[in-house]
Amino acid sequence: LVGSEMCIRDRFNTLSIKIKHTKTVMKKFFMFLAVAGVLTFTANIASAQDQPDADNAAATEQVETAAAQPMTAEDLLKGTGEDVPMHQQIKTYFIQGGPGFMSMILLCLIIGLALAIERILYLSFSKTNTKKLLKNVESALAQGGVEKAKAVCRDTKGPVASIFYDGLNHYDEGLDVVEKRITSAGGVQMSLMENNLSWIALFIALAPSLGFLGTVIGMVQAFDAIEAAGDISPNIVAGGMKVALITTVGGLIVAMILQVFYNYILSRIDALSIDMENASIDLVDVLAKNEKK
Numbered sequence: 001l002v003g004s005e006m007c008i009r010d011r012f013n014t015l016s017i018k019i020k021h022t023k024t025v026m027k028k029f030f031m032f033l034a035v036a037g038v039l040t041f042t043a044n045i046a047s048a049q050d051q052p053d054a055d056n057a058a059a060t061e062q063v064e065t066a067a068a069q070p071m072t073a074e075d076l077l078k079g080t081g082e083d084v085p086m087h088q089q090i091k092t093y094f095i096q097g098g099p100g101f102m103s104m105i106l107l108c109l110i111i112g113l114a115l116a117i118e119r120i121l122y123l124s125f126s127k128t129n130t131k132k133l134l135k136n137v138e139s140a141l142a143q144g145g146v147e148k149a150k151a152v153c154r155d156t157k158g159p160v161a162s163i164f165y166d167g168l169n170h171y172d173e174g175l176d177v178v179e180k181r182i183t184s185a186g187g188v189q190m191s192l193m194e195n196n197l198s199w200i201a202l203f204i205a206l207a208p209s210l211g212f213l214g215t216v217i218g219m220v221q222a223f224d225a226i227e228a229a230g231d232i233s234p235n236i237v238a239g240g241m242k243v244a245l246i247t248t249v250g251g252l253i254v255a256m257i258l259q260v261f262y263n264y265i266l267s268r269i270d271a272l273s274i275d276m277e278n279a280s281i282d283l284v285d286v287l288a289k290n291e292k293k
Helices: 002-068 086-097 099-126 130-154 159-169 175-193 197-229 234-292
Strands: none
Touching (some): 099 175, 099 197, 130 159, 130 234, 159 175, 159 234, 197 234
16 A cells, blocks of 8 residues: 555656646746737837838928929919919910020010011001092192192102102103102102011011020930939920920910011001002003193
């Protein structure tokens, strides 16, 4: 019995030792799990704190980038539901195209329009009722002679009256001289009507030339920006080409506007010249009839 008890005690001691060892291992395992859980929780909190900081940094970088770029009228009114006014768009394109070349193109437009308006007003005042003037001259010749006819022409405005006066002023020298004087006076009046047209034609050719020159210089600047950046970015290329082409667009618009006025003035001059030629022929016929009397 004593031997069996000793054997049982040895087994219980061995079992208790194994149980204690197992408890020690389990404690170590749970402690490891606890430490791992704490570390994981701490990492999650740190990452959650870093994410807003990264978002804020990205947002701040976007704001700084947007602030560094020039604001346009379209950017200012974006999101307000309002359209950009036409004059504001023109102002924006004017600044983007470069104040230097755009100012010269605008100067061509202003001077060209001033000359065109001056010619239109001059030609409007030069319009004369030639049939009425011819009847008055014919009646004056019949009633008071050449001097009264010259007085009628002197009191009438316009190139036709000036031609009539020059022809009547040499009536005593014969019809051949009168015809020559009428022809010479007609050439002078044509030159007066075509005055400043050469300057308008100059601005029609100069405006697109300035636009093309601004485009070439803008393209050179765009390639300089690409070389400085060291990267062929589509934004750099497109932005440089857009700014460069704005000057060409401005020059072509100015040239088209001035061309319309130029052609209108030419049509008015052609109409007046035909009127002068017909009136001059009728005046020679009237003088020929009066000479036979």
